Amino acid sequence: MKAILFDCDGTIADSFGVICDIMRRTFLAHGLDAPEDAATRDIIGLSLDTAIGRLHPGVDSLLLASLVTGYRTQFRAARAEPDFREALFPEMKGLIDRLSARDSLLLGMVTGKSRRGVAAICEAHDMTAAFSVVRTADDCPSKPHPAMVLECCEVLGVDAGETLVVGDSIYDVEMARAAGATAFGVAWGTHRPDMLIAAGAAAVAGTPAELDRLIESWHDGALTALPREARAALS
Template identity: 85%
Template sequence: MKAILFDCDGTIADSCGVICDIMRRTFVAHGLDAPADAATRDIIGLSLDVAIARLHPGVEASLLASLVTGYRTQFRAARVEPGFREMLFPEMRGLIDRLSARDSLLLGMVTGKSRRGVAALCAEHDMAAAFSVVRTADDCPSKPHPAMVLECCEALGVGAQDTLVVGDSIYDVEMARAAGATAIGVAWGTHRPDMLFSAGAAEVAGTPGELGLLIDQWREGGLATARREVLSAVS
């Protein structure tokens, strides 16, 4: 048995634009300059308190707590606005469904989202059943601490050496490596492929289709020749 643990924002969910918008609203509501979208994108994947502290270095504890609460309030308000949706990246839902149907695989989610946020996204897209285990920012220390991966492995009864982490940020890759798992990065999220490779990703997928091929390569025992074979298969 093997396990695949997916990050959410920037990997499954095309939510980076929404997160940037909510972060701008939150800072402005507190009388602060809104962070640049590029800065916000760079911290997506971290737990909210850690992320905001990086956007506002030296922030006092009381203001940090208020910003965290304000962000969550802004996000809940946005969810009920007409037309609001957290979209999934095209083809990712199909890939997750195909993988979850395989008897030899168990899927999990490891995310900086809150439990409430994960529940809302999974309900919106009817995909909760695909994931046998979920660990969020409410459950574990922020990425890149390995706790999310290690707790999922324990819950699933699968060793880290038989676990793959899929994510779009260096924090996902660093978390996987710290836990002793393999990491595959995805190029459609927050961090560039060169950053993901530098952080220790075994491979970086350019599309969900390529990700599926890389996952098959990993399941069969390795990724040493994956790049050449994948490029040939998708050309």
């Protein structure tokens, strides 16, 4: 039995626009200059307090707590709007469904989202049953700390050496490596493919179809060819 642990935002969910908008609203509501979208995109994947701390270095604990609460309040209000929807990247739902149906694989989610946020997006896209275990910012230290991966492995009864982490940021890759798992990056998210490779990703997929093929290679134990294949895809 092997396990695949997926990041959510930037990997499965195309939520960049929503996150950047909510972050701008939150900072402005506190009388602060709104961060540039590029800066916000760069911290997606981190737990909210860590992310905001990077966007506003030196923030004191009281203001940080207020910003975190404000962000969550703004997000809940946005989610309650009739036209709100966190879109998934094309083909990712189909890939998740195919993988979750395989007897030799267990799927999990490791994300900087809150439990509430994970529940909302999984329910909206009928993905709740696909993930046997979920670890969020409410459960574990922020990525790249390995706790999310290690706790998922313990729950699933799968060794980290038989586990693959799929994510779009260097934080996902560093988390996987710290836990002793393999990491695959995806090129449609937060960080560039060269950054993911430099952080230690065994491969970077340019499309969900390519990710599907790479997962098959990993599942079959063909790891030695993956770094060369990944680098060739970047040239």
